Amino acid sequence: MIDTYRLRSPLAHLGLDARARAEADISGTGVIISERPQAGLINIRGDVSDARFVTAIEKSIKLSPPTVPNTVVGKPSTTRLMWLAPDEWMVITRPSGAERALKALQKNLKIADLHSSVTDTTEARTCIRVSGPRAREVISKGCSIDLHPSAFGPGQCAQTVVSRVGVMLAQTANSKTHQPTYELYPLRSFATYLWNWLEDASAEYGVKVE
Amino acid sequence: MTQTHRLTDGGRIDRDRPIDFFFNGRRYSGYEGDTLASALLANGVMLVGRSFKYHRPRGITSAGTEEQNALVQLERGARTISNMLATRVPLYEGLDAASVNCWPSHNFDFMAVNSLFHRILPAGFYYKTFMWPVSAWKYYEHIIRRAAGLGRSPMEPDADTYDKMNAHADLVVVGGGPAGLTAARSAAIHGARVILVDEQTELGGQLLNERFDINGHPATDWVADIEAELMAMPNVTILKHTTAFGYYDHGFIGFLQNRSNNVAFGEDGRSRQRMWRVRAKNVLLATGSLERPLIYSDNDRPGCMLAGAVRAYVNRYGVTPGNRHVIFTNNDDAYRSALDVKAAGGDVACIVDLRTKPKGELVTQAIEAGIDVIEGSVITAVIGGKRVRAVEIMKLNEDGTGVTGTVQTITCDIVGSSGGWNPVVHLHSHSGGKNVWRDEDGVFVPGDTLQSEQVCGAAAGSFSLQAALNEGDFAGIDFASKLGLPTKKPGAVPKTSSDVAEEPWKLLWYIPTTKPAGQRGKHFIDQQNDVTVTDVQLAAREGYRSVEHAKRYTTLGMATDQGKTGNIPGHAILSAALGQTIPETGTTTFRPPYSPVTMGAIAGRYVGDFFDPVRRTPMHDCHEKAGCLWEDVGQWRRPWYYPADGESMQDTVNRECLAVRNHVGMLDATTLGKIDIQGPDAAEFLNRIYTNAWLKLAPGKCRYGLMLGEDGMIMDDGVTSCLGENHYLMTTTSGGAPRVMAWLEEWLQTEWPDLKVYLTSVTEQFATLQLAGPNARALLSEFTKDIDLDNDAFPFMSWKSGTVADIPARIYRISFTGELSYEINVPASAGLSLWTDIMIAGEKFGIEPFGTETMHVLRAEKGFIIVGQETDGTTAPGDLGMDWIVSKKKPDFIGKRSMSRPDMLRDDRKQLVGLLTSDPSEVLPEGGQIVAETQPKPPMTMIGHVTSSYYSAALEHSIALALVKGGRARMGDTVYVPIDGKTVSCEVVEPIFYDKEGNRIND
Amino acid sequence: MFLIPCPWCGEREESEFSYGHEAHIVRPEDPEKLSDAEWANYLFMRTNPKGPHLERWVHTAGCRRWFNVARNTHTNEILAVYLMGEKPPKNLAKEPVKGAKS
Secondary structure, three states, X not given: OOOHHHOOOOOHHXXXXXXXXXXXXXXXXXXXXXEOOOOEEEEEXXXXXXXXXXXXXXXXXXXXXXXXXXXXXXXXXOEEEEEEEOOEEEEEEOHHHHHXXXXXXXXXXXXXXXXXXXXXXXXXXXXXXEEOOOHHHHHHOOOOOOOOOOOOOOOEEEEEEEOOEEEEEEEEEOOOOOOEEEEEEEEHHHHHHHHHHHHHHHHHHOEEEO | OOXXXXXXXXXXXXXXXXXXXXXXXXEEEEEEOOEHHHHHHHOOOOEEEEOOOOOOEEEOXXXXXXXXXXXXXXXXXXHOEEEEEHHHOEXXXXXXXXXXXXXXXXXXXXXXXXXHOHHHOOOOHHHHHHOOOHHHHHHHHHHHHHHHOOOOOOOOOOOOOXXXXXXXXXXXXXXOOHHHHHHHHHHHOOOOOEEEEXXXXXXXXXXXXXXXXXXXXXXXXXXXXXXXXXXXXXXEEEEOOEEEEEEOXXXXXXXXXEOOOOOOOOOOOOOOEEEEEEEEEEEEEOOOEEEOOXXXXXXOOOOEEEHHHHHHHHHHHOEOOOXXXXXXXXXXXXXXXXXXXXXXXXXXXXXXXXXXXXXXXXXXXXXXXXXXXXEOEEEEEEXXXXXXXXXXXXXXXXXXXXXXXXXXXXXXXXXXXXXXXXXXXXXXXXXXXXXXXXXOOOEEEEOOOOOOEEEOHHHHOOOXXXXXXXXXXXXXXXXXXXXXXXXXXXXXXXXXXXXXXXXXXXXXXXXXXXXXXXXXXXXXEEOOOOEEHHHHHHHHHOOOOOHHHHXXXXXXXXXXXXXXXOHHXXXXXXXXXXXXXXXXXXXXXXXXXXXXXXHHHHHOOOOHHHOOOOEOOOOHHHHHHOOOEEEEEOOEEEEEEOOOOOOOHHHHHHHHHHHHHHOEEEEEOOOOEEEEEEOOOHHHHHHHHEOOOOOOOOOOEEEEEEEEOOOOOEEEEEEEEEEEOXXXXXXXXXXXXXXXXXXXXXHHHHHOOOOOOEEEEOHHHEEEEEEEOOOHHHHHHOOOOOOOOOOOOOOXXXXXXXXEOOEEEEEEEOOOOOOOEEEEEEEHHHHHHHHHHHHHHHHHHOEEEOOHHHHHHHHHHOOOOOOOOOOOOOOOHHHHOOHHHOOOOOOOOOOOHHHHOHHHHOOOOEEEEEEEEOOOOOOOOOOOXXXXXXXXXXXXXXXXXXXXXXXXXXXXXXXXXXXXXXXXXHOOOEEEEEEOOEEEEEEEEOOOOOOOOOHHHHO | OOEEEEOOOEEEEHHHOXXXXXXXXXXXXXXXXOOHHHHHHHHHOOOOOOOEEEEEEEOOOOOOOEEEEEXXXXXXXXXXXXXXXXXXXXXXXXXXXXXXXX
C-alpha cells in the first residue's frame, strides 16, 4: 500500500473538500457535483462464450460479465461490472476493494488457463458524480446520447463523449429523490477540463460541491 | 414623439407597459409586445436604411423573417450585433438600434450617387469591372467594402455567452401555427415525445396576424388553450423564439434559441442564445408560407410592402402602417388586408386587382365595406422618393404584356402587394427532399422526402385554415401510429368558419409599365442585393441558362434573406427570358441556415479556456509552481522550459541541457502512450507490426521498434518492454497514442482475428518521471532499496520492478537523451509527491527539471528522430539511415512489400543528414529550404529542408537535422539555406553530433 | 452529422466514429509474390461511387470495435451494418466482391 499522504486525486488541486464543507447546504441547488476518486477500475478482456472465463470472474467478484451492451451489473455500494465491448468489461470496486479484486481476478483467470487479460486501470480515471434535479440537463449540454428516462436509466452505461471528453457514463438511482445520479469516468488528464466545463454549464441552475 | 400610427385599441401589445427605445440616435416609444419594426411604424418611421448597391432609400417591407430592408445594427460596443431584422427584434427598454448600410446617415446617403450611375452597375458588374486586372483588386477593394458594407462586426470580444443543448424527440414539429399545434397535440396525447419549435415569441403562426376564428372563438384564444394543454404534458417541450435553421441527415435539426426577450443581452446569468442539436425520429414541417410581392416599377420605395404585412401590423400590433393604403393583388387573400385596415378604422384608398372581374367572397365583402376595387389593372409607377406619395394605375392589356388606357393617380403612402404565397420548403429541401412545381398557382410544393418527414398546412401548399388544422391533426396521429403508440381518441378536429371560397391567383411575374423594363423606374426582385428584372434578363441574354449560374452572376437570392420573397419571381422572370418553363429552369437548392446564425452560437462555450480540452499530467502543479512555460503537444500541456526570473529561452535551455549532460535532469514523460499487450500471440503480433525482430525478447528486456504504414512510411516509434510471459508494454509517441491504438486494434480485429492478443491502454495509469544524466543512478539509489541499479545488474534497455520511495514502481532504463537514464513509472496519484521528493533530494546532485525543448535539443545532439518532425508521411526507414532496424529475415511485416517499390529505391530520395553552419552561433530556421548552389535570386532548385535545428550548449555550436536529396552522398559538401535576404552556408555531416560512440548511455 | 448504428452500442452520432477506408480489401497472403502494380492496386486503388458504398468504421469513442457499413454516399442512408468477417448483404455486394476474410 502506498502511504495515503502521497496520493493525490486528479482534481485535488481544486480544493473540493473545502468547498464541500462550505457548501454543505444543498437545498434548492439545481446541480450537485463531486469527485469520487480512487474507485478500483480493473479492465478485463476475454471470450464470454467460454464458460471457464465466466466462472473465473464469478469466482473472483461474484458477478457475471453482462452480455447486453451498455449495461452494468452489481451494486454501486460494493462491486459492479460494466460492459465496455463484446470482449471487454470494467470492474468497478470501492477504493478498499480494488486490490483484493485484482488479485482474485489475476489468480482465477490464470488458473483457468485461457486467453484473457486483466489490467489495473484504477489510476487512469477518476469519477465525477453529478446529481440534483437539473443533472440530466447539464450533461445533455455536452452529450449527444439520449438520457431521457425512457432511453437511459439505472443499470445502464455508455462510453461516449461529454463536452469533447471521452467518458464512461453510468447512471445510478437515487432511492430518496428518484432523480438520476450520473457517474462520469474521464481519463484523469481530462478531469480538470471536464469538471470546469460541468461547473460552468451548471451555473445557471445553481451548483454546489458535495 | 407620439405614436402617430398606433390604433387606440386592438393588437397583442400591452398598452400599460410602454417602452422607450432609440433608433438612429432618436428616442421613440413603443409597447411591450412590439417588434422594433412595429414600434417604428407606430411612430411613423418608414425609412430604415439604404439599399446595398444603389443606396436607394428603403422601408420596412414585411412583418417577419422574410424582411429584406429593415436590417439594423443592434446595440453598440462589445454587444453589437449586425444585420438584425427589425421585424424579428422584440422591443425592450432602452433598445438602441441603427440602420446598416448608410453613410453618413440614412436620410442623406452619400452613396446614393450610385443610383445615378445605375447604367454602369448592371448584373455581374463586379465580375466585369474589378476582376481585371487582378492586381488592381487591392485598389478597388477598400472603396467597394466601404460602400457595400452590411453592418459592422464588433471590435471587442463578445460580452455574451452562448451554449448548446442536445435533445431527442419522437417528433419535432417545426412551426407553431394551426397545423403545427394540432399535429403536436395529437401526437403528444398518444404519448409521443414532442418538441414544438417556433421562431416567433408567441405560438400561433399566421393566426397572430389574422382575424380568424376557431371553434367559434377568436383563433388566438384557441392557440392559448392548446398551448396550456401542451404545457401541461410532461412529454412536450415548447421552444418559442427559436428558429429551426437547418435540417440535416438522419433527423438531425439545428435550433437557434433566443433565451431572453432582450435579444442583444443574456439575462439571469444565462446564455444569450442556445444552439440546440436535436435528433428527431420524425419531423413535421408546419413552416407555413411567405407572401411574395408583385414586381412593379419602383416597388422598393419606402411604403411598398407585402399585403399580408399590412394586416399583420394592424391586427397583431395595433398599428396602421400608413395614412392611406393601396392593396395591389393577383389573389383574393390580399383583400383581407384591406378589410382589416378598414375594420380598424384605417383608410383604404383602393384595391388594385390585376384580374378581370374578380368575384370571390372576399371581393364581395370589400365592395360591401365600401372599398374601391379597380380590377384588371396594375400599378405602373410609384411617385415619391423617401416615401410613397402616390401610385399611377393603368389597365392591363389582355395578354398581360403591357398597359393601356388612361393613367389614374391615387394618393397613398402604403402599397401592400401580394403575388400569392410560397410554401416555406427550405427545411424540406435541407433534408434532401425534392420540391415540385405546381403550375396552377405557381408554387414549389414539397415532393419526395429522404427522411421520416411530413409537411403539412401552408408549407405543403394547403393555404386554407381548415386544411391546415385537418392535416396537422392527421399527421400527428399518423406519426403516433408509426411510432407504435397505442391509439387514443384524439377528440374532434378544430373547426373554423373563417375560410371562404377564393378564386385562383393570376400569375403575372413582371408587372408592365408604360415603357420596356428598365426604362421607367426599376423593378426590384431582390431588394437587399438590388437585383432588378433587367439584371436577370441581361444574365439570360449573356448565356446564363442554369439558375445556379444566373443566381451567382446576378446575386439574386444571395443576400441575408436568401431570396425568401424574391426567388420565385426571379426564377419565373429568368425562365421567361430563356423561353422555357419554370420547372425546366429549376429552383436553386436551399441550404442551411434558414436564417442567419450568430458565430457565437456555433462556437457555444468552446471559446477561451474551453476551446479544446487540456490534458494535465499528475505533476502539472509542480511544473506550474516552478514557473514553466507550456507547450501543447496534441491536447497535452507539457512543460516547455523552466526559466528563472528574467532568463531568456535560449539561456534556460542551455542551462537545462548542461544540467542533464553534466549532472542530472528530470522530465515529465507521462504523456508517452502506453499500451498493455497480453496474449499467447503477443510476440507474433509485435513481429508483424514492427520492422525488427520480436520473437526472442526476454522478460525484463526492452527494445526500440519502428512502425510503418502499409506504404512503407514511418508511422510511429517507441520502446516496447517484455513484462513477462506473453505480456508486453508498448510505448508510443505522445501525440500518436490514440492513432496507434486504433491501428493495432484494426489489424487484430479485421485481418488477424486468429491472433490471441488483447490490448489495453494504460497511458494514464502511470506517472512517468524520467531521470537523465550522469548523477541519475546516485540520485535514484536514495529512493530504492529493492532494485539493484548496478550497471551489470540493470543494464541499458532493461527494466525492473520494485519500490521507489515505498511506491510500487517499474523502472525502465531507456534513454532519449543519450545519457544514463531511468524512466520511473508509478501509480499516477503518487506522481506529484514523488516528483517533489526527488527534486528536493536531487539538489545536491545539481538536478534541474527540464522541458520538451531541452529534450528536443538533447535527442537532436544524438541524432534521434522524432516522428512527425524528421518524418512527414513520405519518409521511409532507409531515408533516415535506419535500415539497421528493418529485418531482412522476416518474411513479412506491415510495410515490408513497399520497401521494394521502385520509388523507394531511387537514389535521390531525401535522406537524413546533419548540418553544421559555418557560423556556429547561426541557428537555422526549422523548415528552411536547402539549395545546392546559390543563385542571385529565386528560383533556386530546392534539394531539401531543415527538420530540426537548435543551439547545442554542450557543443557550443548550432546543430541541425535535415532531409536532403541524396544526402548521404553529400557528406562534407557545402549547402545553403537562404533566409530573409541572406544565405547561410552549412556543411553536410553525419546526423549525430554528441557522444558518437554511445558510451554515456551504457555507463 | 449522421447516425451510425454501432452493431454493439446502438445508434450514435457520426462524431463518435472514425472512418477507416473501403471495406473488403483484404491484405494479400504473400505480398512478396505480388508485382509492383498489383501491390500498388492493393495500397492505393479505391472505388468512389455515388450510391451504395461498403466501408469500414470504428466506434472510437465507444466500444472501439471495427465493423462494416453499407452507406449510400449520395443520401447518407445507412443500408446495412455488419460485423467483421461477415459478407455484405447480397443486393449490395459489389462486383466482383473481393471477399471478406472469415
